[in-house]
Amino acid sequence: MITIRPLTTTDFTLYQQMETGVENDYMLHVYDRLITPPNNYLYGLFKDKILVTVAGYTYFPGGNVMLGRLRSDLRFRKLGYPTQLLHFLVDIIKQDPDVCFIGGYTHIENWPAKKILAHLGLTFIDKYHNFPAINLGPFIVDKTLIWDEVITHSEKRAALQTLMNENIASFVYEAYYPFPFSSCLISDDKFSAMRIFQSPLTQRYLFVDDDYKGEKLLNIRYVHEDIFTTPGLFHTIAELLKHEPDRLPWFNFSKTQYSELKHKDCFRLEEGWELHGVFI
Known part of the structure; x- marks a missing residue:
């Protein structure tokens, strides 16, 4: 069974237990800030009560929102869970009448991530270093x-x-x-x-x-x-x-x-x- 919900402080241990393959994951150090509204939101996708994918978004001035903080458990990759979670988040954000732009950024050579962004309807805007x-x-x-x-x-x-x-x-x-x-x-x-x-x-x-x-x-x-x-x-x-x-x-x-x-x-x-x- 798939469940998606906002993460809270009580989910921190579950996040620690994810096998993301990310070295020196900064999210471990700022987790509390990432789950603190009204600017930051972090969601988890659970499969049978196991946290398998995490993603969130942040509000910026001028009606701008940035997607990010995507993490997936290596044991559950290539099952479409990141795309499913991000689609869920985009649908939530679009319900906010104050939002005028939804963005996402990724490394230039990260083709899987760019494929996900395309599925979400996010098109290329700029390249920078x-x-x-x-x-x-x-x-x-x-x-x-x-x-x-x-x-x-x-x-x-x-x-x-x-x-x-x-x-x-x-x-x-x-x-x-x-x-x-x-x-x-x-x-x-x-x-x-x-x-x-x-x-x-x-x-x-x-x-x-x-x-x-x-x-x-x-x-x-x-x-x-x-x-x-x-x-x-x-x-x-x-x-x-x-x-x-x-x-x-x-x-x-x-x-x-x-x-x-x-x-x-x-x-x-x-x-x-x-x-x-x-x-x-």
Whole structure:
């Protein structure tokens, strides 16, 4: 018999007993947060009272929801349970009138996961590469130019508005969580925390804010193709981190930016990602 229901604190032991094959599973450390509404929901699919598949979703500003946290017990794979559970979740999410976008992301080469996303009606939106830098030195060619910080509320809003004109497919709200960009994606709290810098030469903008994904990060978004040649960008980032040596610069590269990446030994490279989604 198949049963699907929200997971609770009492199910943690059952999750621990799953043979997922995932090394250093971060969900074991943040399980309580993942089951805490109103932003996070985690569901389990049970076969005869055995927890065989787990998946969940998270609410983000602007009516955006991201699917994720998919885990399956190796002993019950290839039986269609992940797709069954995710279909159940998508149906629940679609009942919420405040939701306008449902997303899912996976590694570029994870064809089984992309097949599941296609079954859910989530189509390809964007391809991107994100990972931290461990050495900015080779990219700092001009130590005299620091970009100007945008301070006033109106100027920051105007800077965000320029993203609407760039025709970008997605904007990384926080590390690992990209969404189609809209002004309502950036909540008031996010807007206040985000720092924006403008090049005095090109007038283009750099968007950064603090993040944490198991380690302290500076989440960096620069959407233009001249990321490695525009003067002062990397020096500005280095100056921001000068007094926080334990915070890593987290870069979000578009497909085109990544193709121009040199000095790859200066980064802790990770496999690329794809964002899929559906507007409802």
